[in-house]
Amino acid sequence: MRALVHHAAYEFGSGLRNRAMLLLLYLFPLGFFLIAGGLMIGLNPGFREVVIPAMVVFALMAGCLLGLPDPIVAAREAGIFRSFKIHGVPATNILLLPGAAIIAHLTLVAAIITVVAPLLFDAPLPANFGAYLGVFLAAAAAHAGLGLLIAVVSASTRATVLWSQLVFLPSVMLGGLMVPSEMIPDTFAVFARLLPATHAMNAMRGLAYGEATAFSSVGSLLVLLAGAALGVALAVWLFQWDRRAEGRRVSPAWGILVLVPYALGALLL
C-alpha cells in the first residue's frame, strides 16, 4: 500500500514537474477553452449550450491521447522500466497509475472549465451533476485506456504521435465538439461513432444536460465503460518492459480489439 501511495504521488507530481505534461494537461486545453470558446460562441451562439462538455472532452483528449502515451513510450525506450522491474514494480502500476494521475489532473481542469464557462460565456451548467461526474469519469477512463493502448503498441515516440493524432483529429472534427452530431453527414456519422469523443459528448448531452440525443446516451455510457475496460485490459496484456523484451510476445495488432465496443455501438445504437 505504501508503495502504491508513493508511486501515485510521484505520477501526480510528475504531471506538474514535466513541462510537456503541464502544457498538454493544463495550458493547451485551458488556452483552447478560452480562445475557441470565445471564438465559436461569437460565430455560433448555439455553441454556448455545449461549450462545457465540448471543452471538457477536448481536455480529456489532449491529456489522454496526446499527453499520456509519450512519456510511457519514452520510458520504455530509455530502459527505465527495466529499473522498475528489478525493483519489483508491477506492470499494472506502471500503466494504471499514470492513467489515474492524468485523470486526477483532468478532473481539476474540468472543474475549472465548469466554473469559469458560465462566468465568461454564460454557458449553462449540467442539469444533473451526478450524471455529469459519472460520464466524465467514464469518458476519462475510455480515453485513458486508449492512450495506454497507444503507448504499448507504439514502436517509438514518433509512432505514438501518429497513432494519437489518428484518433485526436477526427475526434475534434467529428466527435460533436465543434459541430453538433446531428449536423454531421450520415457517412461520417457512422465513422464518428467509432470515436470515444462522440459517445462522451452524446452521454454528456443526454444524461448530464437532459437533452434529446441522436442515439441512446445510456448506450454511449455503456460503450465508454466497455471501451475503458477493454483498453486497459489490452494495454496490460500487450505491455512490454523494454524494446527487446522477451517471453510472451503478443502481436500489437491485437490492440485493434479496443474498437469492438465502439463498433457495436455504431451498429446497435
Place this chain on the structure above:
Amino acid sequence: MDPPAIVVEAFRKSYGDVDAVAGIDFAVAEGEIFGLLGPNGAGKTTTLECLEGIRYPTAGMLRVRGIDPSREPARLRDAIGVQLQTSGLPETMQVEEAMRFFCAYHGVEPRLDLLERLGLQAKLRAEYGTLSTGQQRRLALALALAHDPPVVFLDEPTAGLDVGTRAELHALVAELRERGVALVLATHDMAEAEKLADRVAILLSGRIVASGTPKALTAAAVDLTRVSVRSERETLAGHDGALPGVQRHARKDGYDVYFSDAVGATVMAVLDALEEAGDPLVDLRVERPSLEERFLELTTQGGVA
C-alpha cells in the same frame, strides 16, 4: 557447506542464430566476489540480465539462492540488488524520491545514509535528469543496495565515477563481502577486478576462456615476468635472443621489454651487457604480469587456459 548463492550450469542464450552465451558454468558462494570480465559483446551483460530475470535463458540452469529467475520473479526481487549497465529513472524523479519510491516497493525503510555515503546528500531534491553520469551511477548503486539484498549484481559499476567515489565503492564492496553478500561484478576494468574479486572468469564470444583467482590467472600467463630496461644509448636491442630466460622481446616507449621465465638470470645478463657496452642504465623495472595482460593475451590470441 552452504550451497552456492548463484549457480550457472550449461547456460546458453541465443538471439536468433547468434549465440550471445554459448554454454557456460560457474557458481558463486555467499560472501564471494566474482568478476565477469570480457570485451564488449562477450556475453557479460546477457549473463547478468538472465540471472536478474530481465531476459530468459535459451538453455541451461540458473539459480539465485535457489530461485529460478525466469520462473519466480517475485521471489527474486528482494533477493537481489542490481545496478544495470544501461538503465535510467524518469527525468523528473528526485534523488530522495527515488530512494523512497523503490524502498517502498521492497517494503523497507529508505536508506538516506547510503545516499550520503555515496556523496548525494546535496542532491536529495535534484531531479534525475539534472544529475551527472557519475551521480546517476551512484544513485543506481544506492538503490541496488538499499534493501540489503544477499546477492548483488554490478554491471560496470565504476564507469563514469571519479577517483574518490571509486574508492568509496571499493570500500562498500569490501563491506558487502564481510556481510556475506555474494557479488557478481561485470567489468572492463582489469585492475578493479584484480583488486576486488575473489575469483574471475574471462568471457570471450560467449564462452569462458579462463577462470580462477586473479593471482592464479596472472600466474598462468605462462609464468613470464616483465623486465623493462632503459639505457642511455639503447644498445640492448640486439641482445634479446642471447639473454637467458627471455621468451619474448618488445620495444615500447623507449624501453626494451623482456618477458622472462628466469628473471634473475635475465636481469644479471642485462646489467652485464650494459656494462660491457659502456651504456649507462637509466631505468630498470621488474613487474609481475597483470590480469589485464592476461586478459589481453587471451582476447588477442584467442588463448584458452
